Amino acid sequence: MQRYKCTVEYDGRPYHGWQYQDDVISVQKVFEAALEKLVKTFVRVHVSGRTDAGVHALGQVVHFDLEKVYPAEAVMNALNHYLQPAPVAVISAEMVDQDFHARFGSKKRYYMYRIINRRQPLTFEAGLAWGVYKSLDIPAMNEAAQHLIGTFDFTSFRATECQANSPIKTLERLEVVAGEGHEIRIYAESRSFLHHQVRNMVGTLVLVGKGSWQPLDVKTALEAKRRSAGGPTAPADGLYFVRVEY
Amino acid sequence: MQRYKCTVEYDGRPYHGWQYQDDVISVQKVFEAALEKLVKTFVRVHVSGRTDAGVHALGQVVHFDLEKVYPAEAVMNALNHYLQPAPVAVISAEMVDQDFHARFGSKKRYYMYRIINRRQPLTFEAGLAWGVYKSLDIPAMNEAAQHLIGTFDFTSFRATECQANSPIKTLERLEVVAGEGHEIRIYAESRSFLHHQVRNMVGTLVLVGKGSWQPLDVKTALEAKRRSAGGPTAPADGLYFVRVEY
Known part of the structure; x- marks a missing residue:
């Protein structure tokens, strides 16, 4: 074997x-x-x-x-x-070796989320990124993201059907950066994530990017520990499972 | 109007x-x-x-x-x-103005050709790039490309069904550069191109990249002024019409 x-x-x-x-x-x-x-x-x-x-x-x-x-x-x-x-x-x-396990041996998981921020519908990137038409404020989104870094109860960003035992996770990185052309990339790193956690955090950061929320509102949402306090779930289209560390 | x-x-x-x-x-x-x-x-x-x-x-x-x-x-x-x-x-x-014409007013056309040079089949890029499995020598391809820059009879790189009046064109740029990851990009600029000219030049440069041809063989092919002297036609998948100058 x-x-x-x-x-x-x-x-x-x-x-x-x-x-x-x-x-x-x-x-x-x-x-x-x-x-x-x-x-x-x-x-x-x-x-x-x-x-x-x-x-x-x-x-x-x-x-x-x-x-x-x-x-x-x-x-x-x-x-x-x-x-x-x-x-x-x-x-x-x-x-x-037989003691390697893809799931239980994972020490850190890396995700990336791609947004194409332009007024025109997506062509090549349809289904491969979230097309957001309204212009987004990247520095404000990144400022907001920093409130989520650390060890917290992430209930506000957890799918209601999430089966994890605990809502407490340690988020090591959540960074919003300008990519090529009209692209915005959000990088997330953690040992593990709750169900829909990245998409729920991205949906919330986009509220900040549009100016509907202030960066500090994200901290308030986190502290509420209620899913209804967080923003909407970003579409699956933009999410990439990038890498695992063992 | x-x-x-x-x-x-x-x-x-x-x-x-x-x-x-x-x-x-x-x-x-x-x-x-x-x-x-x-x-x-x-x-x-x-x-x-x-x-x-x-x-x-x-x-x-x-x-x-x-x-x-x-x-x-x-x-x-x-x-x-x-x-x-x-x-x-x-x-x-x-x-x-009424004197603008998309076709007849074009002073310079820019094309790009994308190759993904890796052993694995393409996933995201299927149909959007040419997947070449054998490792390509980029400097040799670029050296070969330089022999095609200038005003020449491009019959060796012209589709037999091409309807242009003359096979003489002025190629202003043909550059082979390493892209991100396993990508190779070939940039071509000219006032106008013969039918399949870019794809035939790319197919020929790939022969050089694989080591089947030496860079100088491309000059010999050009001077032969026979389509059969040029290399094969690269697939449509990797070709992008990038920009027009008026």
Whole structure:
């Protein structure tokens, strides 16, 4: 039995998220089908972060065990072959010890959120970014973001259906920066996130960017510890699971 | 009668090129349909550069005449409304004099060609770049490109069905540069190009990048003035019509 770790990139647009569900297409279903073509038997794939419908990944991490030992590069190439034409690709693969676990071993997760701030509808970026038409104040958004850095009860930014045991998380980075052209990027880093936490924080920061909220209102929302005190959930389109540290 | 100039962005993937054709979808058909919804009558749209099937535009330029005078910004917003959900957007619009002509007034056209040079199949960039798996030598490609700059008979890089009167063109820039990550960008500038000229030059430069050709072989190919002496046609996927100068 050999355990493999793969770093995976996917365009989330066609998928109902990572997790396997009957009757709909998910990244896990596509990935496990490719793996089954390689080893001729079903193999369960474990993921670092289950992404929601429409959320993308640049560096998702998965692990799985194979009975037969193949070189890691051969696993990558074969999976990429069988994944075609799905917009899912294995970027790297390596053999790891049995004590490696994609989910439970994750020490830090990196997310990025992309906003295209322009009046024209999106073309190339449709489904790959949130198109916000009203001009956003980036410095105000970034100032607001700093109120969320630290260890807090993030109930105000937690989906009501979130299954985490505790609403307390340590947010290590939340930075709003101007990107190329009309793009705004928001970077978020934490050991783990609550369900919809990044999207709920982004939706709230956009209220600040539009001038509807002041930066300090975000601190007030956080302290209220009520989901209704936070801003709306930003669309899945702009969210990217970027990287995991073990 | 008021003439309008619009700068237009489009994702070429769903289209059989710019030009109107019966029975298939083209950017011109989609654009003229949106314009007809605005003014309730058919209006012919003239373009700077007719792009082929699958070719993209970041700054295509069109002009058309309207009987009724609308503010330029209202024309842009209305067209963007009626164009939805097509991946075509008007980036800017302005009123121009009757002597402005999108095609005949073009003094310089700018193209960009995107290659993603990696072993993994493309995900986000599928159809938006040429995925080349073998590692390319960028300095050698750029050295080869310099042999094509100047005024020459470009028959070796001209599609056999090209309808231009003369194969002589003046290429002002052809530069191969490393982009972000695994991306390679090739920038081409000329008053005008022969049919498939950019794609044929790119296909030839990739032969140099792979080491199949030496940079000087490109000069030999140019001087042969035979299409069969040039390299293959690069796919439409990576080609972008970037900008026009008037």
